Amino acid sequence: MAASEHIVGRGIGNKLILFTVILVAVFWMLPIAWTLLLSFKPNSELMISTASAFQPPYTLKNYTDIFQSSGVFRWLWNSAVVSVGVTAGILILSSLAGYGFARAEFKGRDVIFILVLLGLAVPEQAVIIARHQIFSDLKMHNTYPAIILPGLSSAFGVFLMTQYFKAIPKDIDEAAMLDNASRFKIFWKVLLPLTIPAQATLGIFSFLGAWNDYLWPLISATKPEMFTITVGMASTQTNFAQSEGLGFLMAQAIFAGLPVFIVYLFFQKYIVRAVAGAAIN
Numbered sequence: 001m002a003a004s005e006h007i008v009g010r011g012i013g014n015k016l017i018l019f020t021v022i023l024v025a026v027f028w029m030l031p032i033a034w035t036l037l038l039s040f041k042p043n044s045e046l047m048i049s050t051a052s053a054f055q056p057p058y059t060l061k062n063y064t065d066i067f068q069s070s071g072v073f074r075w076l077w078n079s080a081v082v083s084v085g086v087t088a089g090i091l092i093l094s095s096l097a098g099y100g101f102a103r104a105e106f107k108g109r110d111v112i113f114i115l116v117l118l119g120l121a122v123p124e125q126a127v128i129i130a131r132h133q134i135f136s137d138l139k140m141h142n143t144y145p146a147i148i149l150p151g152l153s154s155a156f157g158v159f160l161m162t163q164y165f166k167a168i169p170k171d172i173d174e175a176a177m178l179d180n181a182s183r184f185k186i187f188w189k190v191l192l193p194l195t196i197p198a199q200a201t202l203g204i205f206s207f208l209g210a211w212n213d214y215l216w217p218l219i220s221a222t223k224p225e226m227f228t229i230t231v232g233m234a235s236t237q238t239n240f241a242q243s244e245g246l247g248f249l250m251a252q253a254i255f256a257g258l259p260v261f262i263v264y265l266f267f268q269k270y271i272v273r274a275v276a277g278a279a280i281n
Contacts, residue, residue, distance in 0.1 A: 035250045043245025062251035071224055075232030079211055081144055082228055086151040086210035087203050094154055094202060098161025099187050119155035132219055142226045147217055151210055157202050164198040204267050211260050229256050
């Protein structure tokens with residue numbers, strides 16, 4: 001009897017948890033659903049009242065207007081180049097640094113690691129003027145390197161990869177050394193494949209941050225042909241609903257977010273693995 005009551009109680013508890021998760025998910029999705037709904041409404045209707053979003057007519061004109069901008073595909077390409085460049089750079093540098101902090105023994109290692117972690121407390125806005133001056137002196141503004149290079153410094157990435165490398169038993173290294181494997185071969189062939197879940201998670205967050213970044217591309221890219229999608233979309237907006245319209249603004253938000261959503265769909269399983277692995281460790 002006690003066992004059956006325990007099973008029943010656990011079943012009710014699981015249902016309550018599931019209901020709570022669904023409820024939170026619905027509340028989280030409401031702003032996205034509202035944005036999507038408004039993006040299909042004629043701007044003339046929305047200027048009267050946004051309550052008309054729940055009634056026809058609906059239109060695709062807001063989306064077709066986006067493609068009438070001659071620079072939109074160029075902006076998408078720029079965002080893709082910058083996001084992929086930043087993501088690849090962070091993964092390479094963070095993996096190498098993480099392996100060094102986790103496996104190598106050198107003087108001042110712990111102090112340097114603490115200094116790297118202090119980078120998490122420094123906001124981008126605090127160094128934006130110095131950064132702008134550096135790239136101005138180097139005459140690198142309105143180039144891909146100028147937009148990509150500042151994003152390669154990821155204290156979070158170094159911390160994450162260090163923790164994952166530390167979680168891997170050192171017996172694996174010793175076994176590889178007995179087979180006369182070099183340090184680089186151990187890193188590249190043995191340990192790095194074991195950190196794929198962490199790399200995927202770091203890669204997704206890095207891609208998201210680079211794709212949605214607005215401040216630095218706005219400062220560094222002053223020519224329309226070098227705009228990223230965030231800066232380019234913002235440059236087409238003037239007086240909010242009084243000009244292009246609220247529906248057009250919402251369509252821009254949906255359009256700019258689609259690539260990120262697609263990337264997440266492909267790599268979400270790695271995030272689940274990484275979170276599960278962190279919970280176990």
